[in-house]
Amino acid sequence: MPAEIHTREARGPAAPLHPRSGAAGDDPRQKKKRAGRGAVSIAGEKVIEALIRLCGISAIIFVFSIFFFVFREAVPLFFEKPKAQTQEQAAAVERHADDHRPAHKVFSLKEFLFSKEWYPTSQSNVRFGVLALIVGTLSVTVLAMVIAVPFGLGAAVFVSEFCGGKVKETLKIVIELLAAIPSVVWGFIGLTVMNPIIQNLFNAPIGLNVLNGAILLALMSVPIMVSIGEDSLKAVPDSFREAGIALGATRWQLVYRVLIPAAKNGLLAAVLLGVGRAVGETMAVLMATGHAVNIPDSIFDPVRTLTATIAAELGEASEGSQHYRVLFLIGVLLFSITAVVNLTADMAIRGIKRK
Amino acid sequence: MSKLKTTTKWAMAIALAAGLAQTGCGKRDGANGSGSGGGKVTSVQNIGSDTMVNLAQAWSEEYHKVDPGVSIEVSGGGSGLGIAGLINGTAEIANSSRKLESEEVEKCKAKHGGSDPKEYMVGYDALSIFVHKDNPLNEISLEELAEIYKEGGKITKWSDLGVQSIPGAQGDEIVRISRQNNSGTYHYFREVVIGKKGDFKAGSVDLNGSKDVVETIAKTPNAIGYSGMGYATPAVKIVKVAKKKGEPSVMPSIETTLNKTYPIARPMFMYTPGTPPPHIQKYLDWVMSDAGQKIVKDTGYVPLPKK
Numbered sequence A: 001m002p003a004e005i006h007t008r009e010a011r012g013p014a015a016p017l018h019p020r021s022g023a024a025g026d027d028p029r030q031k032k033k034r035a036g037r038g039a040v041s042i043a044g045e046k047v048i049e050a051l052i053r054l055c056g057i058s059a060i061i062f063v064f065s066i067f068f069f070v071f072r073e074a075v076p077l078f079f080e081k082p083k084a085q086t087q088e089q090a091a092a093v094e095r096h097a098d099d100h101r102p103a104h105k106v107f108s109l110k111e112f113l114f115s116k117e118w119y120p121t122s123q124s125n126v127r128f129g130v131l132a133l134i135v136g137t138l139s140v141t142v143l144a145m146v147i148a149v150p151f152g153l154g155a156a157v158f159v160s161e162f163c164g165g166k167v168k169e170t171l172k173i174v175i176e177l178l179a180a181i182p183s184v185v186w187g188f189i190g191l192t193v194m195n196p197i198i199q200n201l202f203n204a205p206i207g208l209n210v211l212n213g214a215i216l217l218a219l220m221s222v223p224i225m226v227s228i229g230e231d232s233l234k235a236v237p238d239s240f241r242e243a244g245i246a247l248g249a250t251r252w253q254l255v256y257r258v259l260i261p262a263a264k265n266g267l268l269a270a271v272l273l274g275v276g277r278a279v280g281e282t283m284a285v286l287m288a289t290g291h292a293v294n295i296p297d298s299i300f301d302p303v304r305t306l307t308a309t310i311a312a313e314l315g316e317a318s319e320g321s322q323h324y325r326v327l328f329l330i331g332v333l334l335f336s337i338t339a340v341v342n343l344t345a346d347m348a349i350r351g352i353k354r355k
Numbered sequence B: 001m002s003k004l005k006t007t008t009k010w011a012m013a014i015a016l017a018a019g020l021a022q023t024g025c026g027k028r029d030g031a032n033g034s035g036s037g038g039g040k041v042t043s044v045q046n047i048g049s050d051t052m053v054n055l056a057q058a059w060s061e062e063y064h065k066v067d068p069g070v071s072i073e074v075s076g077g078g079s080g081l082g083i084a085g086l087i088n089g090t091a092e093i094a095n096s097s098r099k100l101e102s103e104e105v106e107k108c109k110a111k112h113g114g115s116d117p118k119e120y121m122v123g124y125d126a127l128s129i130f131v132h133k134d135n136p137l138n139e140i141s142l143e144e145l146a147e148i149y150k151e152g153g154k155i156t157k158w159s160d161l162g163v164q165s166i167p168g169a170q171g172d173e174i175v176r177i178s179r180q181n182n183s184g185t186y187h188y189f190r191e192v193v194i195g196k197k198g199d200f201k202a203g204s205v206d207l208n209g210s211k212d213v214v215e216t217i218a219k220t221p222n223a224i225g226y227s228g229m230g231y232a233t234p235a236v237k238i239v240k241v242a243k244k245k246g247e248p249s250v251m252p253s254i255e256t257t258l259n260k261t262y263p264i265a266r267p268m269f270m271y272t273p274g275t276p277p278p279h280i281q282k283y284l285d286w287v288m289s290d291a292g293q294k295i296v297k298d299t300g301y302v303p304l305p306k307k
Helices: A002-011 A019-026 A028-035 A039-074 A087-098 A109-114 A131-162 A165-179 A183-202 A210-234 A238-246 A251-262 A264-280 A283-288 A306-316 A322-354 B006-014 B053-066 B079-088 B102-111 B142-149 B184-194 B210-219 B254-258 B278-288 B290-298
Strands: B042-048 B070-075 B093-096 B118-132 B139-141 B175-179 B205-207 B223-228 B236-242 B265-272
Touching (some): A039 A322, A109 A131, A165 A210, A183 B210, A238 A251, A306 A322, B042 B053, B042 B079, B042 B278, B053 B070, B053 B290, B139 B142, B142 B175, B142 B236, B175 B184, B184 B223, B210 B223
Parallel strands (some): B042 B070, B042 B093
Antiparallel strands (some): B093 B265
């Protein structure tokens, strides 16, 4: 028995790394055939190996170069020297008031994080405060999760435990189809369908608001939650189910008392990946949340998210300007938020494997 | 059982790995402009005003039919960017929704051998104030608009404007529709309505296009917004604008723009550094001709008065 348990680990890491040496050593027939191959085919194999290795590590290269690029564009903000405002320069600023170049001001990280005033193109007083945008992003995401978590996890439990055969297959296909809808289509639905419905149903002055964006984000993150949630429920050994049933548990008791606690790490990961999706989503929220710099009092207030701000403003901010760099700094902020969420999700998944 | 020789074929396939093709950047020959020489396309750099960018694009496309030998390459970025390009030589035509300032004229003269930049007025832009079609509001003054839109402004409810009930509206709140903060229209509205020193009140719904503004107002009975006159649809209403409360209010139209009674209209200009070469002169003449001015009208701006 102990041998059987360890076979998986023994085969795991060692074998795929050196397939040739191992195989050649063990099997004299293969060794003979290999010797008969030409130098070209061996070289070809080497090239393929190298290419595949490159494919494997390309993701790391991409992530780091994106990280590097975003940082490189944002970092000069902190090293810019305050320009001495001589009278002449002040006058020049005045004269160029029609340029879209804002008056120069020293960047302050504190203002960036804690001020709710976002006036990147003001002519008299440029202010780069993203607090309202952070709150906007968080409010939409939190509400989206409040809607999506019961639906997503409920659907995962249903697909995994309560339905069989055809229903299960159909449901899985349809849920995956939901994930395939492009976000701009969601945004369009928010703009044209949800907007009047929310206005009439909730007596909201404008239907482009937190609720609208949150419903769309919920629908967009449900498929991820369902598929990961279902996987983690499936990973619970059948012996758990058998033991539960043997003890006389009903199906509901089995799910509630046995399966959910056993799969909780996976379910948490499912939720966190859904959160990551919601935080990073741009197009749908740009169209559906109203795009108003505003700390919302209720779910019927329009807000603006970090992602939507970058999407709407980066195209026209002149390269190298303070506004441009601040937009990249928002990118860094988003990058950090999603990185933390994804790492937490990853650690949660690792949690299951360790069991 | 298995054919190991296929690896040779694989190796050959891998050898076909992609190579990078380098494309050189064609040097523009706009300056020597020999006009529409047989087959050779002369490109002209046309940079500037965001407000005018759609119009300039429409002109450029239409002009391609008139003279296929000249390609007008339009880009936006703002009037300021266009003027900077005019001075440093990257823009052969600068679009601007404001006049050049004397200092800019001097700079341009210094850079271009002492010749004055030439100004061409190519049309007008009348900014209209839109509300939902069921909104009983008929007129508004610039002061009231400022109180609605500016930072610290006091008007937040329709009843503050004397509008008691809008059919279909939810509550009394004014939903302010505005534009993204680097739009030319946003800048113009800020300059004329709010004042150069002021800023917009936070919390307005900032949309990314003139058309979006009108479409959103059409679906939102509580909304007010500003956009080009040409974007009007039957689902929205244009409100008459008065310079001051008590003064007569004016409907934006070609007529009221031309006789300057409509307070939020502005001329649109094109500038060239010095006397333009013949192919550019020909383009500008066409822009100001009936054919070019028809496009001004079609795109929702106000054409020049007929001579």
